[in-house]
Every structure is written in structure tokens, then in C-alpha cells.
Amino acid sequence: MTPPAGAADPFQTDGMPTDRELNPHLKLTQRGEAPATPNPGYARITETPTPHVVIPRHRLFANSSQRQLAAALMEPDIYVILIPYGGGRSFNARVPNFGESVRTLLDTFLFGTQTEPEDMDIVKILPASEQEPRVGESLSFQQPWGWLLRCGRDLRRWLLWMERISAGINKTFSIYPLNYFEDSWKIATLSADIITPNTSHARALEILGNVKKTCWANTQFKKYVVDMSRKNKSNLSPQEALVQATSSWELVPADHKDHLGKLTRVYILTGRPLSTDDKERQTWVALINSVDTVWVGVHKIDMKTYQNRISCTWCKSDLHCAHACPVAKVEDWYGPDPASAEPEPAVGGRRVDEEALQEDSEAQEAIWGTVSRGKKRNSRGDNSRGRGGGRVGRGRTRG
Numbered sequence: 001m002t003p004p005a006g007a008a009d010p011f012q013t014d015g016m017p018t019d020r021e022l023n024p025h026l027k028l029t030q031r032g033e034a035p036a037t038p039n040p041g042y043a044r045i046t047e048t049p050t051p052h053v054v055i056p057r058h059r060l061f062a063n064s065s066q067r068q069l070a071a072a073l074m075e076p077d078i079y080v081i082l083i084p085y086g087g088g089r090s091f092n093a094r095v096p097n098f099g100e101s102v103r104t105l106l107d108t109f110l111f112g113t114q115t116e117p118e119d120m121d122i123v124k125i126l127p128a129s130e131q132e133p134r135v136g137e138s139l140s141f142q143q144p145w146g147w148l149l150r151c152g153r154d155l156r157r158w159l160l161w162m163e164r165i166s167a168g169i170n171k172t173f174s175i176y177p178l179n180y181f182e183d184s185w186k187i188a189t190l191s192a193d194i195i196t197p198n199t200s201h202a203r204a205l206e207i208l209g210n211v212k213k214t215c216w217a218n219t220q221f222k223k224y225v226v227d228m229s230r231k232n233k234s235n236l237s238p239q240e241a242l243v244q245a246t247s248s249w250e251l252v253p254a255d256h257k258d259h260l261g262k263l264t265r266v267y268i269l270t271g272r273p274l275s276t277d278d279k280e281r282q283t284w285v286a287l288i289n290s291v292d293t294v295w296v297g298v299h300k301i302d303m304k305t306y307q308n309r310i311s312c313t314w315c316k317s318d319l320h321c322a323h324a325c326p327v328a329k330v331e332d333w334y335g336p337d338p339a340s341a342e343p344e345p346a347v348g349g350r351r352v353d354e355e356a357l358q359e360d361s362e363a364q365e366a367i368w369g370t371v372s373r374g375k376k377r378n379s380r381g382d383n384s385r386g387r388g389g390g391r392v393g394r395g396r397t398r399g
């Protein structure tokens with residue numbers, strides 16, 4: 001197990017994981033200096049910061065009208081995107097007046113000497129087409145989830161700083177900019193017989209070491225890291241580049257809940273992307289997910305089964321499932337409560353979609369009521385693929 005003298009050791013843990021202060025998944029809303037805040041109005045909103053949720057551009061805009069987005073992206077400093085908490089088909093059907101109720105709420109936020117609300121525009125993002133959903137897409141949860149908002153400068157700044165407004169069951173949403181898109185640090189999702197709620201920290205580090213070891217030994221992985229290192233004009237040796245590329249890696253526990261309510265503990269591998277380019281980052285993630293099988297002694301680590309199954313239909317995070325959404329756990333939360341909408345275990349009948357998404361949409365329906373499933377027959381019941389992120393809105397994400 002001991003590496004030869006001078007060689008890098010994938011099991012070395014001193015000073016790791018690095019860059020935690022940059023890890024977007026560990027951040028809360030309301031970061032940095034507060035901008036001008038509106039005068040106290042009559043709206044009761046959540047004041048406590050809640051977890052910051054990363055929604056990469058390709059996920060945010062999957063299945064959105066490109067024509068409409070292009071028009072908004074022409075004015076990225078004027079528009080912001082609102083993502084309703086639990087947004088999706090069930091939500092849209094149940095809360096058709098979301099735009100109006102949000103507008104009424106926002107009208108109460110006045111700044112300084114302002115006495116009248118500023119001119120405002122709020123419009124639903126339209127789907128790319130009315131065609132049947134892509135394979136693996138949950139109907140209730142299907143994108144687009146968001147709305148575009150154009151409003152005054154002070155309100156825009158304050159909303160972006162707040163990041164999430166919770167003012168009632170139908171008035172809870174997060175706010176995302178159009179002039180900056182964040183990358184998720186999620187890389188892979190690991191499951192195995194040795195990954196349980198009782199797995200020790202030492203065992204988790206052993207698993208992580210073996211993941212690194214397997215990646216380091218992979219020719220394509222090594223080539224990608226060395227190429228990126230050269231591109232960034234670094235003077236690191238190939239071995240140092242491998243250590244640096246994976247020094248931020250850590251395993252984050254999450255629980256997947258199946259259609260019978262059975263929980264499976266998984267570890268989500270997170271790490272700092274080597275590039276800010278969406279396409280390059282996705283190449284990196286794909287590479288890691290296609291390296292040779294990771295083994296820990298006699299135990300095989302599965303990196304395929306759960307990769308696209310950990311995803312929250314409430315806040316849209318891809319690091320937890322709906323039943324475990326941490327966003328709604330603050331004391332002064334006024335939005336829907338995922339915990340009070342736990343789905344009943346399946347009794348008889350066959351579920352087409354066994355993924356967590358199905359569970360989540362049922363949990364949402366417990367709050368928002370049943371939505372017509374008329375199009376359900378279109379579902380091909382094939383959930384072997386993910387939600388196909390990455391087809392839309394790739395390319396440069398900044399500037």
C-alpha cells in the first residue's frame with residue numbers, strides 16, 4: 001500500500017480537502033455586505049439565511065425557449081430569474097397566478113423615499129417545445145421551472161443578495177442572476193455495501209483514497225489534468241498536478257429514498273472544477289465517471305446507479321433528495337414544508353418511474369393537489385439515463 005519514495009500518495013489527507021472556502025455547496029444565502037434594504041412593509045418573509053443552492057446553467061435552462069432566453073440574455077444586468085420552491089408542472093398547474101402574487105409581494109418592497117413601486121415585468125419562461133419530455137424526465141418536475149423578472153435597480157440588488165424569498169406557500173422562490181452562472185462541484189455518486197450511515201470517517205477516507213488512486217492511474221484522466229495544468233501555465237510536474245487537481249475532493253453523505261421509502265446512503269464526490277468553462281467541466285465529470293471500477297479491498301464501488309438520482313424537486317439542488325431538503329428547516333420558514341408531505345409507501349399497482357423524482361412529485365402533490373396526468377402515457381418508463389443536462393446553453397458562461 002505504501003507508495004514508492006517520492007511518489008504522490010492518494011491516501012494522504014493532511015490539509016485536505018483544500019478550497020473549502022470556495023465550495024459553493026457550503027455557502028448560505030445573504031453573503032457579503034448587505035445592499036440597501038427595503039423599508040419594512042407588511043410582508044412577512046424569512047430573515048434567516050438558508051443554504052445556497054447551485055443550479056448550473058445547463059440545468060437551469062434545460063428545455064427552456066432559446067428565443068426567449070436569448071432576448072433576456074441581451075440584457076443580463078436587467079433581468080433576474082426566479083425559481084419557485086418546488087417549481088414544476090404540478091406547481092404551475094396549482095399556482096397559475098404565481099407571477100401576480102410575486103408581483104404583489106414585490107410591490108410592497110419600497111426603498112428610501114420611494115412611495116410607489118417601480119415598473120416591473122414578470123414573465124414565465126416557456127418550454128423549448130411542446131413535445132413529449134425527454135427520457136428520464138419526471139412530468140411533474142419538468143422544466144422550465146423559472147420566471148424572468150425585470151425590476152428597479154435597488155430591488156434587483158437586494159433580491160440577488162437575499163437569494164431566496166419565503167413569504168408564503170405560493171410566494172417562495174430563489175433568485176438567480178443572468179450575468180453569472182455557477183458551476184456545481186458535484187462529480188460522482190458512490191454507493192456500495194460498505195457505504196452505510198454507520199461507515200466510519202476512516203473508512204470514508206479509505207474510499208476517497210481509492211477513488212483518487214484509480215483516477216490517477218487512468219491515462220485519459222492524467223492527460224486531461226496535465227493539459228489543463230499547461231493551459232493554466234502552471235509549472236507543476238504531472239504528479240503534482242494530479243495531487244492538486246484532486247486535493248479539494250471530499251465525500252458528502254446523502255440518502256436516496258426509493259418508491260418503497262427505503263433509504264440508501266450514498267457518498268457524493270465533490271471537488272473544485274479545473275475549468276470555469278461549462279463544456280470543459282462536463283468533460284471532466286464524464287471522465288471521472290468513466291474511469292476503471294473503483295475497488296476498496298474486496299468491495300466494489302458503484303458510480304453509476306445513483307449519479308442522476310440525487311436531486312431535490314423543491315430547491316433544485318443535486319446534492320440531496322426532496323425528503324432531506326435543508327432549505328425549509330429554518331425556524332422562520334414560510335414556504336411549503338417538504339417534511340409534511342412525505343409520500344405514502346406504494347400499495348399495489350406498479351410505478352413506472354422508480355426514481356426519487358417520482359416520490360418528490362407525489363410529495364408536492366400532497367401540498368398542491370393532484371395535477372392531470374393525461375400525458376403520463378408518453379412516459380416511456382426508461383429511467384436509465386439522467387435528465388440529459390448539458391445539451392442546452394453550453395459554451396461560454398461568463399462575460
Ligand SMILES: [Zn+2]
Pocket residue numbers: 312313314315316317320321322324325326327
Ligand atoms: Zn432541496
